[in-house]
Amino acid sequence: MSCTCPLNTPQDDSKSCQTTDHTGAMDTWQMLLAAILVLPFVWLVVFHGRGDGKSGGRPGRLPPGPPYVPVLGSTVWLTNSLGEVEPLLQRLIARYGPVVSLRIGSRLAIFVADRLLAHKALVERGAALADRPSLASVKLIGENDNLISRASYGPVWRLLRRNLVAETLHPSRLRMFAPARAWVRRVLVENLREPGGEAAQPVAVVETFQYAMFCLLVLMCFGERLDEAAVRxxxxxxxxxxxxxxxxxNVFAFFPAVTKHLFRGRLQKVHALRRRLNELFMPLINARREYKKLAGEPRKETTFEHSYVDTLLDIKLPDDGNRALTDDEMVNLCSEFLNAGTDTTSTALQWIMAELVKNPSVQSKLYEEIKAKAGDDQPEASEEDVHDMPYLKAVILEGLRKHPPGHFVLPHKASEDMEIGGYLIPKGATVNFMVAEMGRDEKEWDKPMEFMPERFLAGGDGEGVDVTGSREIRMMPFGVGRRICAGLGVAMLHLEYFVANIVREFEWKEVAGDEVDFAEKREFTVVMAKPLRAHLVPRRT
Known part of the structure; x- marks a missing residue:
């Protein structure tokens, strides 16, 4: 299979997602409607308080935050967008402290930026925050919550997560996909190679990273090495x-009974996008059904012995009549699997390689370690080789600390009244943890905005860091506690393996006049606003 074309860029995707519902105009009308509705209720703010935490020092008060209007939520939404919530929260934290609250529609959302408070909440009181808030948009499009990322903390979630961890992400299962990773490594190196060396055009790497990671996750999910057209x-x-x-x-977080009519075009668009996924996924799922029936029969060269879909076909939901998963539920679980492992890994790869381009001395030190472990006579730096590369691990950890792909973990929901930092967190409140703020906290890290992998080696301020956060939280790129990312192990394996091999194959150089820019942009993950372009000089002939 030849994999030479990059994925569509985000700009291309946004064009393909345009609808005829005039969503920009509708957003304006929503703001006007909210402003009109605010006026009769403004006087209520006095009775409900400013929410700024200045009403006294008694315990049990809600965390501070900006004024709000009942039903409509915090008044900051009249001048700020939900999509740009992080800069707003940084301003609020500077004013009020590390625990703040916002009203998003009628829902109370708490944001925590302190690592010690995060540990108390997620580890010491983990059961009370193991649930997920329901999303109005899920109900409006007629889906259920039978996904690992959004299922309530209960038997369905335990079953789905245990299935993923034990049957697909367990080390014994991951070893079965070693040939797939080796194939994707070859695809990645081939697509990164510049004809003509330094005289060639610099490589825009993010599309190449996205495509390679997607090839790997599609294969792990469906157990089939598809041709390029199918993958694309x-x-x-x-x-x-x-x-x-x-x-x-996001608009359905505000007054869903009204916005479902104002923005019905968006719901129709979502249904159309989901139908397209069904059209593509169901033939692959049905092919695995047939494969399982023919156990022991010879298989095609492109067909793998095991896949995530195989495990989904075996699941029975005991609390729902011991039924099997529906086709729609399997499509959604496959989509979740692809989402969780593609953008996060490709985003982390881009940030790490950008830092290595900008810090050639770090790249040189890393290359020397790789070269010492994987000699020129080997076709690759193997997975066994990378296990014994401490500086490589330090580079990966430093990349995840400074540039976590997600600046927030997925929201938690309080299942009972609890206390965080002296404030009351009422039952049903949504609690969010600010990952980037903790990893960049200058009170905890020496020069946090500098890229210094040595901090994770002996004597550094990150020596022995526990990325799971069970002992203490210094950084939490995968979340912490009972809802920690199930793919932590495979993510670290993929990052170490692919970084080692592309540094082994190429010297990564900055492009004169097109220097690395570390400005951020929020998409599904937090990506480079100006995607990385680099000159790649082959190290091996």
Whole structure:
């Protein structure tokens, strides 16, 4: 299979997601409607308090935050967008402290930026925050919550997560996909190679990273090495659905009984995007059904012995009549699997390689370690080799500390009244943890905005850091506690393996006049606003 074309860029995806519902105009009308509705209720603010935490020092008060209007939520939404919530929260934290609250519609959302408070909440009181808030948009499009990322803390979630961890992400299962990773490594190196060396045009790497990671996750999910056209069709449909959902469905957090009519075009668009995923996924799922029936029969060279879909076909939901998963539920779980492992890994790869381009001495030190472990006579730096590369691990950890792909973990929901930092967190409140703020906290890290992998080696301020956060939280790129990312192990494996091999193959150089820019932009993950371009000089002939 030849994999030479990059994925669609985000700009292409946004064009393909345009609808005829005039969403920009509708957003304006929503703001006007909110402003009109605010006026009769403004006087209520006096009785409900400013929410700024200045009403006294008694315990049990809600965390501070900006004024709000009942039903409509915090008044900051009249001048700020949900999509740009992080700069707003940084201003609020500077004013009020590390625990602040916002009203998003009628829902109370708490944001925590302190690592010690995060540990008390997620580890010491983990059971009370193991649930997920329901999303109005899920109900409006007629889906259920039978996904690992959004299922309530209960038997369905335990079953789905245990299935993923034990049957697909367990080290014994991951070893079965070693040939797939080696194949994707070859694809990645081939697509990064510049004809003509330094005289050639610099490589725009993010599309190449996205495509390579997507090839690998599609194979792990469906157990089939698909041709390029099939992979690209799935990638386009998946990315269109992901970007549209993450950017266009936030409006349903406000007054869903009204916005479902104002923005019905968005719901229709989501249904169309989901139908497209069904069209692409169901033939692959049905092919695995047939494969399982023919156990022991010879298989095609492109067919793998095991896949995530195989495990989904075996699941029975005991609390729902011991039924099997529906086709729609399997499509959604496959989509979740692809989302969780593609953009996060490709985003982390881009940030790490950008830092290595900008810090050639770090790249040189890393290359010397790789070269010492994987000699020129070997076709690759093997997975066994990378396990014994401490500086490589330090580079990966430093990349995840400074540039976590997600600046927030997925929201938690309080299942009972609890206390964080002296404030009352009432039952049902949504609690969010600010990952980037903790990893960049200058009170905890020496020169946090500098890229210094040595901090994770002996004597550094990150020596022995526990990325799971069970002992203490210094950084939490994968979340912490009972809802920690199930793919932590495979993510670290993929990052170490692919970084080692592309540094082994190429010297990564900055492009004169097109220097690395570390400005951020929020998509599904937090990506480079100006995607990385670099000259790649082959190290091996």
């Amino acid at each position: 069709a799935i990638a386009t449909a998946q990315r269109n659905s992901l970007l549209y959902g993450s950017s266009k469905l």
